[in-house]
Amino acid sequence: MLVELVTTGSELLLGEITNYNSAYLSKKLNEIGYSVIYHTTVGDNPQRMEEALKVALSRVDLVITTGGLGPTQGDMTKIIGARLMGMPLVYDDAIAESVRQWVCIHHGGAAMTENQKRQAMVPQGAVLFDNGAGTAPGVAMQQGGKTLVHLPGPPTEMRWMYENRLKPWLLQTFGSQGCIASRYIKIYDLGEAFIEEQLMDLVQGQSNPTLAMYARPGFVEVRLTARADREDQARELLAPLEQEVRRRLAGQIVTFDDDTMAHVLGNIVRQGGYSVSAAESCTGGLVGSLITDVPGASDYFRGSAGTYCNEMKEKILGVSHDTLETYTAVSAQTAAEMADGSRRLYGTDLAVSTTGIAGPGGGTPDQPVGLVYTGISGPWGTVTHRDVYHGGRAEVKRRAALRAIYYLVHYVVNHTKKA
Amino acid sequence: MLVELVTTGSELLLGEITNYNSAYLSKKLNEIGYSVIYHTTVGDNPQRMEEALKVALSRVDLVITTGGLGPTQGDMTKIIGARLMGMPLVYDDAIAESVRQWVCIHHGGAAMTENQKRQAMVPQGAVLFDNGAGTAPGVAMQQGGKTLVHLPGPPTEMRWMYENRLKPWLLQTFGSQGCIASRYIKIYDLGEAFIEEQLMDLVQGQSNPTLAMYARPGFVEVRLTARADREDQARELLAPLEQEVRRRLAGQIVTFDDDTMAHVLGNIVRQGGYSVSAAESCTGGLVGSLITDVPGASDYFRGSAGTYCNEMKEKILGVSHDTLETYTAVSAQTAAEMADGSRRLYGTDLAVSTTGIAGPGGGTPDQPVGLVYTGISGPWGTVTHRDVYHGGRAEVKRRAALRAIYYLVHYVVNHTKKA
Structure with missing residues (x-):
């Protein structure tokens, strides 16, 4: 089964957004043995889209498009696809009703606009996929040994529809290809x-x-x-x-696989029966957010105290005024007291802290932008790490937060290995 | 000037890597007025690559490929491109010498391999671009009104070559297209x-x-x-x-443009001279992280109290035990008390809170996965919002956090408008 993915949308050709849909679908289709041999991107231009779909249908068995199923005038994929497959568009009451319900739930009872009604026009004889994450239905058309599928463009809708509708339909219709x-x-x-x-x-x-x-x-x-x-x-x-x-x-x-360091943390603290908390300055809450990206994190994670100013580091975490005066907020000493303070506040076995200069301002020769201290407090004492990260503000925050979780894992692994 | 970008490499068709090169080149080419009208991706397969290049050359003026210029057997773009443009490949001493020097500097004096010598084969009569970030030279060929350009695939090499070699050459050869x-x-x-x-x-x-x-x-x-x-x-x-x-x-x-809701928040609280804090349950720290993505956020943001269990909601934020017992942690009442508690703890003018069920577990018919309450506390009283978000755990967190910041902005805008 040879496949071509056709992504539509002028914003892709202007370089405004990156094409994540093609990578996702390629990975998923290869998993069921379907060979994706071309990706094509074309803008919201009827002639060029028709041309691209014709070329695609001539060289593969299955063409899957993403994008252009929405309610606006720029959304033309379904119209062109139906014409190429020789199927007239007809109004579908069931689809209209589900669009109406979605609008009602998500836009507080407002009536459907004329544009939204366009979404209920579907190719006669096509297989329809309902959309569990939005309004635009997906479409599959078969004609002369070729199959043309239209999926919505927004990644959450496209992924929902692939997993819940298109993949089962493909496996039922064509079987697994290895x-x-x-x-x-x-x-x-x-x-x-x-x-x-x-x-x-x-x-x-x-x-x-x-x-x-x-x-x-x-x-x-x-x-x-x-x-x-x-x-x-x-x-x-x-x-x-x-x-x-x-x-x-x-x-x-x-x-x-898709596990992150936060998953590893989850596994080892579950094993050891440890509870975990954090205290964050420069990362602003990102350490807590990454730890809680893991389902079930509430079993061991009690929270992260974000203290974005010296006063709160003292008040909430009990960092001593002397430490902040003598060593500044961006120091190993402050990182250590923040971690100890978080452990005390949350009553946890383990705590991790971050304090640093995310930039772009605030750097000095002694404390450059990107300098981050990480503190780890636990039953084997308190340790700190010093790193300097490169990149912009968001990148410094991201790398510091990821590394903080790594240091916490390392601390536990290191000490429980010795025990 | 109509342009098609052809990205080569089987790893793209397997979905192992995302195509960032096409977005980059599209953006850059559009800036100088060149219209990118197609993106195509093809694997390391000679017949399909030749076919894709033929189609591209037939429908645009300028075809730019990325990838397939390296030293391995899978690197075939230049060979196929030269054949299509009718230019025989010849050995280029200058290129060979620069490849030799690069290998010497970056691989510690090792001799060139046979494979590396292949990089010195170039189409006769082509314009060559040296590579300031790697070994493979770039190539531009003109024939019958069509132009075919080959750039290397690694993003750092491709970007260097575009900025330093291809862009000046395009502007010199074809001029700016506006x-x-x-x-x-x-x-x-x-x-x-x-x-x-x-x-x-x-x-x-x-x-x-x-x-x-x-x-x-x-x-x-x-x-x-x-x-x-x-x-x-x-x-x-x-x-x-x-x-x-x-x-x-x-x-x-x-x-x-690139501003986020956190930037808008920053602007309006600076204008009003307000200080801000947060209290987070289901978002784990993401609200604080997003607010602190804005440079200078420390001017108004004092921190976010992550309370990932009922006990800490009581202890740190002062949410009443009765409220948690009567209404549960995922309720408008708890959200309101969390926001009030954050305002008290940090001594701020404005506070935002989140509490909900990020999933995938923990949902009930009354409290489905994705249900999130947001609380806003400030000088005009305390308000709450109820939303149900779709998508996975990370998506629910992200949307809830973004929306929380929006609600905070809305609260301030709404009340200062009336004043």
């Missing part, structure tokens, strides 16, 4: 060159499964991929290679 | 269809400047674009249209 299984291992402690030395012989001379490595900001990603008829067979092919990689990286802090 | 200036207005209060009704006559029958609208999660973006010979002329064309849009949307809370 399966690709992947496993991702992220390594945080070692450089790419060292990891390559450890794993080079596994990279070379492997065809199924394969192993590849990518340097990312703050970690190295190792990807294992296997192809087979069924997923369990592909997973079976992966298992021995994964075991060997794990053996060679034993003792390193790693994360698997 | 300038495009854009202005973005984001509207948070009204749905896309309603806004379109307000602005429809401005969408239709406009060619320069143009107005377009896009639905985004939580807001609608209106884009005004003008084309002229020089930037100041383009800005001058935009001004009356912007004024008219502003007039029709008067009273709505909007943001301009």
Whole structure:
């Protein structure tokens, strides 16, 4: 099954937004063995869109478009697609009713506009997919051995519809085309060159499964991929290679697949029965936000005290006035007292703190922009770390918050290993 | 000058990496007035790449490829491009020497491999671009009124070469095609269809400047674009249209260009001389993080109290035990007491709170996943809002946090308008 993804929208051609939909759909379709061989992006221009869809239908079996199903005049994908597939557009009462209900719930009982009614026009004879995350329905049309599918453009709607409607329909209509299984291992402690030395012989001379490595900001990603008829067979092919990689990286802090360092934190504090809290200055709340991105974090996380001024560091966290006067807020001493204070305030076993200069202003020769102190307080004492991060304000915050969680994991792993 | 960008690399079709190169080049080319009308992505497959390049050369004036210029066997873009343009590949001593020097500096004096020598093969008669950030040179070929350019795929190399080599060459060869200036207005209060009704006559029958609208999660973006010979002329064309849009949307809370709602918050609380704090449950710290993404937020923001369990809501924020017992933590009453408590704790003029069910677990028929209460406390009393957000845990958190900041802005704007 050869597939082409056609993304529509002039904002993509103007470089205003990045095309995340094609990467998502490619990954998902490859997982069920469908080969995506082209991506095309075209703007909200009827002639060019028709041309692009014609080219796509001529060279693959299945064309999936995203975007252009909304209620505005610029939304023309469905109209052009239906014409190419020879299916007239007709008004669908059921779709109209579901659009009406959505408008009612989400826009407080307002009546449908003429534009919203356009969304209820659907190609006669097409398979319709209802939209659990918005109003525009999806459409699948089959004609002369070719299949044309229209999905909505907003990523949350597109993803909902793929997972809940299109994927089941594809599997039912065309069956699985074999399966690709992947496993991702992220390594945080070692450089790419060292990891390559450890794993080079596994990279070379492997065809199924394969192993590849990518340097990312703050970690190295190792990807294992296997192809087979069924997923369990592909997973079976992966298992021995994964075991060997794990053996060679034993003792390193790693994360698997989509898990983040916050997931690793969740696992190890659950194991140890520890409760966790935070205290944040320069990260503003991002450490708490990342920790609570993990479902069930409320089992061990009690909160993060954001103290964005000296007064609150004293009042809420009990950082001493002397420390702030003598060492300033951006110091190892303050980071340590913030972590201790968070542990006391929340009554937790472990606490992590951040204090630094996110920029762009506020830097000095001694305390440059990007300087961040991290404090860890726990049953094995209080430790601090000093880092200088590069990049803009948001990047400094992000890297400091991610690293803070890593340091907390490292603290626990390090001490429980020794015990 | 019509342009098509052709991105090569199987990893894009597998969805392993996102296509950032096309967004970057689109934005840059549009800035000098070159119209990008298609993006195409094709894998490392000679027949399909040749086919894609043929289609591209048939429908635009300038085709720019990225990727496939490296030293490996999979790197075939230049070979196929040269064949299509009728230019034989020849060995270039100068390129060979610069590749040798790069390898020497960056790989510690190692000799060039056979593969690296392949990079010195260039199409006879082509314009060559040296690579200030890597080894693979870029190539521009002209034939029969068509231009084919090959740039390297790694983003740092591609960006260096565009800025330092390709852009000057394009401007010298084809001249500037004018300038495009854009202005973005984001509207948070009204749905896309309603806004379109307000602005429809401005969408239709406009060619320069143009107005377009896009639905985004939580807001609608209106884009005004003008084309002229020089930037100041383009800005001058935009001004009356912007004024008219502003007039029709008067009273709505909007943001301009890259500003977020947190920037608007910063502006209005600076104006009013207000201090701000937060109290967060389901958002975990994200409200504080978003507010502190704005440089200089420490002038008005004192911190966010993350209270991820009932006990801390009582202890730190002073939410009453009765309220939590009677109404639960996810209620308008708790949200109101959290906001009041944050205002008291931090001694601020304004406070915003969030409490809800981010999911995926924890939902009930009465309190579904995605239910979030927002509280606003300030000099004009305490108000609450109830919303139900869709999407995964991270998406619910993100939308709830963004909306909380919007509600805070709305509260201030609304009350200071009346005053």
